[in-house]
Amino acid sequence: MRIALVSTTFTIGGAEKQVRDLAAMFAREGHEVLIVSCKGPTEQDVPEGVDLVELQGKKSVLGLLSVELGLVRVLRAWRPDVVHGHMVVANILSRFASIFIPRVIVVSTAHSIDEGGGRIRLCAYRLTDWLADLTTNVSRYAVDHYIRVKACRANKIRLANNGIDFERFTYSSAQRNYLRNEFGLTAATPVCLAVGRLVEAKDYPNLLRAFSSVVQAIPAAQLFIVGDGPLAASLRSLVDELDLSRSARLLGKRTDIPELMSCADLFVLSSSWEGFSLVATEAMACLLPVVATDCGGIVENLDGFGRLVPVRNSARLTEAILEELDTTWERGGAELERARLHAMRRFSIDAIARQWIETYRELGKKRGLNMD
Incomplete structure (x- = not known):
């Protein structure tokens, strides 16, 4: 499976760390993985066997447009089976980019109950909901909040926990x-x-x-x-x-x-x-x-x-x-x-990564796509 993980940033942070760890697990299981960072410096280690593209976006309307065009070019050239966005900017840009990429599964993962940006970003989620196959958030509380504020339809959002590398996080x-x-x-x-x-x-x-x-x-x-x-x-x-x-x-x-x-x-x-x-x-x-x-x-x-x-x-x-x-x-x-x-x-990040692969296959089956 060819999996593109699109992240708003790839700095030191919990969401970015999750992108890195998922990429590492997917690559270890034999999938082809691309990380696309929309803006900011790269501060995470890039896992072995994973490619990274930095779009170096600026915080402006023109900057967002430039990142969107760059994302479309990258994804059209790489031809992923799955485009999985992480955090609000990457989620919205990935959804628009999918218009130009045939037969691709689009997943949007939010990592908080409040990703910033107020009503504008909330409206962006609502208006682009039809472009995503699935939206997820990282706790039941956050999922319920997104349904309550109508960020997406209730039948298109589910809980997807983050995972941890327990081999690394241990007492010494x-x-x-x-x-x-x-x-x-x-x-x-x-x-x-x-x-x-x-x-x-x-x-x-x-x-x-x-x-x-x-x-x-x-x-x-x-x-x-x-x-x-x-x-x-x-x-x-x-x-x-x-x-x-x-x-x-x-x-x-x-x-x-x-x-x-x-x-x-x-x-x-x-x-x-x-x-x-x-x-x-x-x-x-x-x-x-x-x-x-x-x-x-x-x-x-x-x-x-x-x-x-x-x-x-x-x-x-x-x-x-x-x-x-x-x-x-x-x-x-x-x-x-x-x-x-x-x-x-x-x-466990191992279990979470396996759950994501099953989710991608489930979404592909609904669309009549072969994800193997």
């Missing part, structure tokens, strides 16, 4: 000791970890205000925030304002997330909204306890594991962090192992 005591030594921490230093782009949805001000109270109770506690984004400067200012310069570290972009999860004692998700928090599930895979805001699809990820608190409530977030840090967790203990096994059963 050696990496824990190594990184703690690198950061100048003792074995007993309490470390909280947050991972995600520095954007409004992640609500890092909420986390920093909560952590300022945590430090009052546990002066030695450390907070690592991994990621980059437009709010980096304002968050650094807030760290100074809250007198957290010795306790909170903005680490920027990192590629050693499993190692950092081994280093930490607690993963904290402070988001105001999420579709499916892949990173929280990755924490479970690394035997790392989780505190998260009840921000949408996260409850489906945890499924009874971890601790949930209301969104935008620093006091409750502080309480949950302190309670978890006060709990003596054994990283190989039964409770954390159960959380990892739960995540493996539902979110």
Whole structure:
């Protein structure tokens, strides 16, 4: 099968990571795979056996038109069986491009309940729904939201979870000791970890205000925030304002997330909204306890594991962090192992990739296309 994965960007992010991991699994199973990045720099590793085309789109009407024309040229030359878009811009552009590509299956995957762009992008989803064979979102909560706001017809959208490479995301005591030594921490230093782009949805001000109270109770506690984004400067200012310069570290972009999860004692998700928090599930895979805001699809990820608190409530977030840090967790203990096994059963990238191949074949059969 020839599968074109079209992504709005191919930077460091959960959706982009999913595109990379799916591409790797498809290629490993003998499928021909092309990744098309619509805009921005490439920050993900390109899997072996996978081709990448960068369209280098600009954020303007003319820029979008240029990307659309480039996408049509690439796809017409490559002749895919499946065009699978990821994130709103790629989804809309892929749908229009499919008009010029005969006998192709079009799938659109959204990765959040709010992909930005407000009513304009919502209208774009509605107006182009007829061009897609299937739309998916990454949590039941997000699927229900898209049906409620009429982004697409209810009979053309379904849940499709993201997947995790459990061979990569695993706990390592050696990496824990190594990184703690690198950061100048003792074995007993309490470390909280947050991972995600520095954007409004992640609500890092909420986390920093909560952590300022945590430090009052546990002066030695450390907070690592991994990621980059437009709010980096304002968050650094807030760290100074809250007198957290010795306790909170903005680490920027990192590629050693499993190692950092081994280093930490607690993963904290402070988001105001999420579709499916892949990173929280990755924490479970690394035997790392989780505190998260009840921000949408996260409850489906945890499924009874971890601790949930209301969104935008620093006091409750502080309480949950302190309670978890006060709990003596054994990283190989039964409770954390159960959380990892739960995540493996539902979110293994191997299983998710197989489900996608079956979905492509199902959609092809409906159209009378041979997808083998």
